Amino acid sequence: MQKIIRDGSVTEDNWAFAADKSELDKLGQNSDGIFLDYELWLEVKDSLNPDQRWGVTLSPDLDPNCLEGELQKLSAIAVNFSTFMDGRGFSQARELREKYQYSGELRAIGDFIRDQLFFLKRCGVNAFQFSNKQDLNEALTSLGDFSEAYQASATDPVPLFRRR
C-alpha cells in the first residue's frame, strides 16, 4: 500500500510492481493491479489473467508505439523517470494520450520532482507516485501552479490563441 496523488487528490493505492514472472500470482491476490516492466509484459501478455488489472512500466527509451494495439488491455501505464532531468517521459505521456488516445491511468514513477507536476499533468499524467518522502498535500499545491497556459496539450487541446 502506498499513498499517491491521483486525479487531483491524495489517495491510498494498492498497485504492485512485479519484478518477475514468479511473483504474479502472489501479487495478484493482494493488489488492485500489477505493473510489469515492458520486457516482462511482452513475455507474459498473452497468458495474463483477464480478471486482474495490468499495467506496463515504460523506461524512458521506449517509443509508446511498442504498446500499440494492446492499450485497451492496460488499466495503467507507469512512466518511469530514471532521473528528473530526463524529459522523455513528458513526450511519452503526451503521445499516449494524443496519438494513441489512451484513456487509462498514466502514473509518473521514479525520480521526478514536485515542481514538474503541473507540466506532467498537462502532458496527460493523472497519477503521481513519489519515490522519496514528499509530503503529498504540499505537492498537490504545485499541481495548481498556473491557472492558464499558452499552448495546446493533452489536457487542453485548444491553445490559448484560439480562445482569446
Place this chain on the structure above:
Amino acid sequence: MYVYDAHDKRIINERVEQYRGQTERYLAGQLSEEQFLPLRLQNGLYIQRLAPMLRIAIPYGMLSSRQLRKLADISRRYDKGYAHFSTRQNLQLNWPKLEEVPDILEELAEVQMHAVQTSGNCIRNTTTDQFAGVAIDELEDPRPYCEIIRQWSTFHPEFAFLPRKFKIAVCGSEGDRAAIYSHDIGLELVKNNQGKTGFKVIVGGGLGRTPVIGSVVNEFLEKQHLITYLEAILRVYNRHGRRDNKYKARIKILVRAMGVEEFRSHVDKEWQVLKDGPSTLTDAEIGRCKAFFTAPQYKQLNSIDADRELTKQAETDFEFSNWLRVNTREHRVAGYRIVNLSLKATGYTPGDVSDKQMEAIADLADRYSFGELRSTHQQNLVLADVEQAELYQLWQSLKELKLATPNLGHLTDVICCPGGDYCALANAKSIPIAEAIQAKFDDLDYLYDLGPLDLNISGCMNACGHHHIGHIGILGVDKKGQEFYQVCLGGNQGKDASIGKILGPSFSQEDVPEVIEKILGTYTNLRTAEENFLDTYRRTGIEPFKESVYAKNN
C-alpha cells in the same frame, strides 16, 4: 511592441509566485541544489565565479523606454549600477543576490518583462534581426512570428527537460542579421513560386565545441503550420537527442548522426499526427500579432530636402560624417534613418551600460524614436526610427554619453563574452583582450581602411562570443593552468555562413594585439581594390596569414 493582455499578465505573475515559493523552499533546505538548479536556470539565474548572474529576457530584442528605465532602476537597486547586453539580445545583471531574485522578477513583471527560460535545457529566447520592421531589404517583418513562437515555447509542458538548451532565430530579410544558420532552428521568411510567403526551416546549426552550419529540413513551410512543425522537431529532439554526454546533446549532433534525410523523415512522421490540428495558426492569430508591430506614426517627409540638409551637416562636421556613414543605416521610410548606439567605446567593457546611460537612452528613445529601441546580438543598441533632420542633435547627445563610437561593423566593434572576469565556465579572460585591441587600433582612418571586420572573442569553447563566425575569432584556452588564446580566421554569419579555421598554436595575452596586427597587415598587403577582409581570406586561404604570424623574426 507586444502588449500583454490579462492572460499574459496572469501567466507571468503566477510564474513569479511559483519561483518565489521555490526559492523559499530551497533556502529552507526543502529543495536540494540539484533539484533547484533547473528551476532557477529557467528563471534566468546562474551561479557564477563571483556572484549569481541573472539573465533577463528581451524577446527578439524589443524594448520600450519604460522597460529600459525599469532595468536601469533594478540595476541600481539590486546590482552595481550597470548591466550587460548578451549575444542573444538579452540583458545580464552580474551581481544580484539569490534571495532577492523573486523580488526582481516581480518588479520586471510590472513592466511586462521576465527571465523565463533564458537558461536551462529548454527553449530559449527567440531572436531576430535588430532592424526588423525598418530594414530596406525586408521581405516580411519577422517579429509577429517571434512573438507567436515565444508564447508557444513559454512553459511548454513537454519541452522543459530537453537533452540540452534550444535556440531559435527568425530572419525576414534578404540579409541575415539573425545568424539563422548558427541556431538549433533557423527560420527564414521566403516567397515561393506562387508568390506565397512561408518559412524555410533550417535545423542543427550551432557553435560551441562542434560548430556546424544548419541544414535545410524544409524548403517551404506554409505559415499556418509553423507551430505544429516546430512541435514535431522538438519532439524528435526530446525523444532522440543524446542524454549521455552533455557535449554531444544538442540537436546539431542528432541531425549529423541521423543524416538530414532520416532526420527529416522522423520529423514528418511526428508532424503527420500534429498537422492541421488545433495548434495550426489561424489568420486571426497571425493578424492579432501583426497588429502589435504596425508602423509607428511616420511623418510624410521630403527625403530630398532631408538628404540635402544632412549632406551639408556632414560636410561641415567631419566627426559627424564618420558616425553618420558608419553607425547609421538606410530606413525603408523616406526621411528616416536607423541609428546604432555603439556599446564598444575604448576602455569600457563591450556590451556594458550604466544605469545613467540606460535612463538617458530611454529619454532619447522617447524623444527620437517613438519610445522604442532594440538590442542586437552584436551587443549594441538600435534606435530604429530617427528623422534625418534630428540626427545631428541625437549624435551630440550620444557622444556625451559615450555611445557614438563610430565603429559599427568594424574591428573595434568587438563581440565579447563576459569571460574569466565573471564566468565560472571560462578558460580565460576575454574583456582585457577586447580592450587591448580596441586601444591599439583606435585610429579611425586605419579602421575604415580595413573595412567591415567582425572580431569575436570567447573565453571558452562554449563560444558565447560566437568566435566561430567572426572574420577573426579569438578563443580563450587553458594551457597548463595559464590563459592562452587561439585565433581562427574566415568565419562569417549571414546566409553564406562559414566556420572559422584555426590559425595555429595559441598565444599569450600580451602577444594577441601584435598577432592581430600581423593578420591585418597580411590582409592589407594581399587585398585587391574591392576586397574586404573576408573576401581576401576566402581567396588566399589561411597560409599567408599563418606564415606572417608564425614566421621567425630576424
